[in-house]
Amino acid sequence: MEKDDLKDRVEEPASAYGHYTYADYLTWQMDEMVELIKGKVFKQAAAPRRIHQDVSGKIFNMLYNFLERQPCKIYAAPFDVRLPVKSKKHEDIDTVVQPDICVVCDPDKLDELGCIGAPDLVVEILSPGNNKKELQNKYEVYEESGVKEYWVIHPNECTLLIYTLVNEKYIASRLFTIGDIVKSNAVAGFELDLTEVFENLQH
Known part of the structure; x- marks a missing residue:
């Protein structure tokens, strides 16, 4: 095409x-x-805005440093995550996403093309024009495919919402913001200080 x-x-x-x-x-x-x-x-209509990149970079660095001596691997977009339903054959997979950040703890899910199967943690950062895709379309495929934890960050409002998979359904956290320290269930031991993430951002 x-x-x-x-x-x-x-x-x-x-x-x-x-x-x-x-x-x-x-x-x-x-x-x-x-x-x-x-x-x-x-x-993607346009390149992510600078505030998106600032937030993404901070979170990526914090996760990368935390995972440096652990088996889990962290990746940032562009990085193909294939979410198979029927089989892992190319012609049977109809969902391929590029999360802003993802953490994969099962090495069998990684190959030369990226990740095949659900990452343990997915982080998506909202940008103008992509809210519906992140909050509706991706929510559905992440839940259905078994992504253990899905973080949705609104950089302009300095908020984080965590969806945790419980009995194959997402349970939403309260809305976190500056002053909160959030803990990940999918990446054991990892804590994120949102004051560090959102401080000094130029909107």
Whole structure:
């Protein structure tokens, strides 16, 4: 699929143009980052804003330093996470996402293409225009695929909401903000001081 062809298919119902898979995804020649959610193509409209990058960088560094001598691995976008349902064959996978940050503790889920299967922790940072994708579309596939913990960060409002998987359903935390220290259940022992994350941000 060429760039101009794909442009017309972004964020359209999969039934309108067919149902896309990871096999299709691998053939696309795209300059910008795209994700595939249940056969539907989503394109990132523009590069993340600076505040997004500041928050992402701080959290990545804190997690990276914490995990440096542990078996879990941390990755930042662009990094393909394939979430199979029926099988791990390229033509059967119709969801490929690129979380802002993810932690994978099972080495069998990692290959040369990225991650296949649910990461233990996913961190998504909201940007203008992507709230629906993160809060609805990705919420559903992360819950269904078994992501143990899903963090949603709103950098402009300096808030963090944690969804924890309990009996295959997400349970939401209270809304955390500056002054809170949050603990991860998926990454045992990791604590995040939100004052450090959100201080000195230029909105």
